[in-house]
Amino acid sequence: MAGQQPLRRLGLDDDLVSRLASAGLHTAGDMFSKTELQLVQSLDASREKVVELLDYVSTRIVPEQAKTAGDLLRERREAGASFFVATGIQPLDDALQGGFPTGMITELVGPAGIGKTQTCLQVAAQACLPAKLGGLGEDAGVVYLDTERKFSPDRLVEIASERHPGHYGEFSTEKGSMERLLNQVTVFPVDNSAALVDRLETLQARMIESNVRLIVLDSIAALARRDFAREDTLSRQELLTRQAAVLKSLAYTFSAVVLVTNQVTTSFYPTSGLQGGSRQSIASHTNSSSREGKSAFETETRMVMRRGQRAATFVPRALPYFARASLPHLFGLEV
Amino acid sequence: MGSAAAAVAGGVLRGGLAGSQAGASARELIVRGRHKKPIITFCREIDGMMGGGVPRGELTEVCGTPGVGKTQFGMQLAVDVQIPHQFGGVGGGALYIDTEGSLTVERLSQLCSAVVEHLQKIARNKRKQGVPDLESAVPTQEAFLGGIHVWRLHDHAEQLAAVRTLPEFLVAHPEVKLVVMDSVAFHFRHAFQDMSVRTRMLSRMAQQLNEVAQAHSLAVVLVNQMTTKVMTGHRGESSLVPALGESWAHAATNRLLLLWKGQERFAELLKSPRLRRKTVPFSVVGVGIRDTQSSRAAAAAAAGATAASGGGSSSGKRSSSASEGQYQAAKRHVGHHANQSRTL
Numbered sequence: 001m002a003g004q005q006p007l008r009r010l011g012l013d014d015d016l017v018s019r020l021a022s023a024g025l026h027t028a029g030d031m032f033s034k035t036e037l038q039l040v041q042s043l044d045a046s047r048e049k050v051v052e053l054l055d056y057v058s059t060r061i062v063p064e065q066a067k068t069a070g071d072l073l074r075e076r077r078e079a080g081a082s083f084f085v086a087t088g089i090q091p092l093d094d095a096l097q098g099g100f101p102t103g104m105i106t107e108l109v110g111p112a113g114i115g116k117t118q119t120c121l122q123v124a125a126q127a128c129l130p131a132k133l134g135g136l137g138e139d140a141g142v143v144y145l146d147t148e149r150k151f152s153p154d155r156l157v158e159i160a161s162e163r164h165p166g167h168y169g170e171f172s173t174e175k176g177s178m179e180r181l182l183n184q185v186t187v188f189p190v191d192n193s194a195a196l197v198d199r200l201e202t203l204q205a206r207m208i209e210s211n212v213r214l215i216v217l218d219s220i221a222a223l224a225r226r227d228f229a230r231e232d233t234l235s236r237q238e239l240l241t242r243q244a245a246v247l248k249s250l251a252y253t254f255s256a257v258v259l260v261t262n263q264v265t266t267s268f269y270p271t272s273g274l275q276g277g278s279r280q281s282i283a284s285h286t287n288s289s290s291r292e293g294k295s296a297f298e299t300e301t302r303m304v305m306r307r308g309q310r311a312a313t314f315v316p317r318a319l320p321y322f323a324r325a326s327l328p329h330l331f332g333l334e335v
Numbered sequence: 336m337g338s339a340a341a342a343v344a345g346g347v348l349r350g351g352l353a354g355s356q357a358g359a360s361a362r363e364l365i366v367r368g369r370h371k372k373p374i375i376t377f378c379r380e381i382d383g384m385m386g387g388g389v390p391r392g393e394l395t396e397v398c399g400t401p402g403v404g405k406t407q408f409g410m411q412l413a414v415d416v417q418i419p420h421q422f423g424g425v426g427g428g429a430l431y432i433d434t435e436g437s438l439t440v441e442r443l444s445q446l447c448s449a450v451v452e453h454l455q456k457i458a459r460n461k462r463k464q465g466v467p468d469l470e471s472a473v474p475t476q477e478a479f480l481g482g483i484h485v486w487r488l489h490d491h492a493e494q495l496a497a498v499r500t501l502p503e504f505l506v507a508h509p510e511v512k513l514v515v516m517d518s519v520a521f522h523f524r525h526a527f528q529d530m531s532v533r534t535r536m537l538s539r540m541a542q543q544l545n546e547v548a549q550a551h552s553l554a555v556v557l558v559n560q561m562t563t564k565v566m567t568g569h570r571g572e573s574s575l576v577p578a579l580g581e582s583w584a585h586a587a588t589n590r591l592l593l594l595w596k597g598q599e600r601f602a603e604l605l606k607s608p609r610l611r612r613k614t615v616p617f618s619v620v621g622v623g624i625r626d627t628q629s630s631r632a633a634a635a636a637a638a639g640a641t642a643a644s645g646g647g648s649s650s651g652k653r654s655s656s657a658s659e660g661q662y663q664a665a666k667r668h669v670g671h672h673a674n675q676s677r678t679l
Contacts, residue, residue: 003489003490003491003492003493003496004490004492027492028496029491029492032492032495032496032536033532033536035535035539039582050671054499055499055500057496058495058496058497058499058500059496059503061492061493061496061502062486062488062493062496062497062500063487063488063489063493065484065485065486065487066484067439067484067485068480068481068482068483068484069413069431069438069443069444069480069481069483069487070477070480070481070483071481071484072440072485073440073441073443073444073480076440076441091493100448103436104437238524238525239525241521241525242525244491245521245522245525246437249437249490251436252436252489253489259429291559302402309369327468333501
């Protein structure tokens, strides 16, 4: 995030940097928080100089981006299969045009015991596959942020060998593939929101080191509930928004898949269509009295899992409209 | 009286010299306004409500709950602004400032190909009516995608800096007639201890955006989220309001709220200096933002009535298939602008 970058890295001369520092201005963000008048006073410079300085800092911190939507689409197409991590469930992957997309957050929502964690484990196993098998590559890393101590390495092994016997199974020709998988996945227990924010903010170095392409956060709801009383909606939203900002930035910068699980606090409307019904009832980690189902997390794709006919419904907000479909009977997961 | 007359005469003499500091007569403003064709949304109901589309030279805020179609709205406009003059469009380019990462180019390419198909269809129909070759004027899908500049910004400082560098960008890209900021609020909703600092930053940003909007006849579309507001004195009850608070509410000239009512999406014009407050239905379908089935049917019935009385401008045979109907509706819609005969 360029706004947090120290001003001294922006090519300003040392004298100016020390003058800025003695005025308490260390980052571009600091500078923008002041009015021009305040800057004129604290730097003892003319208004023209201040404007010039602000303009210079602006051009330095704005990311270089001479890209059009056409360029971006070409880049994604060239990245090909590794743009998505397949879920391994064919109709679902078809609807999602390949799987969960990199570069953005996908939220899994559902009641307890529906299979959210199982899905996460399955996607983790899938992500570690070579690209030709629908994964993100064998050099890809997975970070699993476990807030409820639900991660089970044994279950991961089980799912991997059942879903991909050719690759991970007992008689696999790929030597050491299971060993590799287990090394690709790093699990961090996270106990509270503050710890999560800390973890997320230090994740950047690891993202580069271990080529992390999948971040699983299972689950966000547990943290928020643990930390805040119900009436404290505002600070809860504030913290969630902050977490979302860091996650989105990581997802985009490292073209990683970010998978976040969440719970529902109110029941689904059984008769109404899912677009309407579930939308109103995913109060999740936000104010459950809000009828509109406001989610502070603002995820790009939301997958709603329901009990009953074992259906999973996707509400991919950013993905093509026709993918917004109810897909009954497709969850082949044995939970 | 005399000085007013002088201003009028001066205005006429200066002609199209927009952005002059000397002030302008109301008459001159009307003349200028004619050159600032609004950007259509492809939903007749919304266009009608907004006086022809999203206005240029002003800020328009679009707010609503997640999933209601704010980003779809922004993407649709980024495509629509590029509809060539020959088809009654603005023939401009777009800048999409993506602060959340919610722009999906795959979806954008769908919207582009739908518009390309619409335009090709119009061109073919026009040829049948003896209008010379419009088909070569239809841009390709690649051209549409290439006409949308995308900036991805990661924090509020980058966002403020980007707005500061906008004038420079617009000089280098004079064709850009639409700037979408999706969303304004995201980076401003966290990491602020001092709310007065945030308010100041936002109002300054709004002011800068307003300046470039006027100077370059830009439509600036600001996507905003909804936030929970705890009502004081209502036993802790809360309601949903557009994010960023009371002072931000003054930033945009127009404010459009997208909302769900049951299974249907509606757009409500909450604020406009010219137009009546109104609520109309719209839908988000495979090809983009469109009218709802029911309002299409109503429009078709009305068009049928005028056609029967001999005043219809676009009769066109009506197909039974839904998507055909949609194309027809869109065609009539764009054709409308092309004919410059918005009399409905």
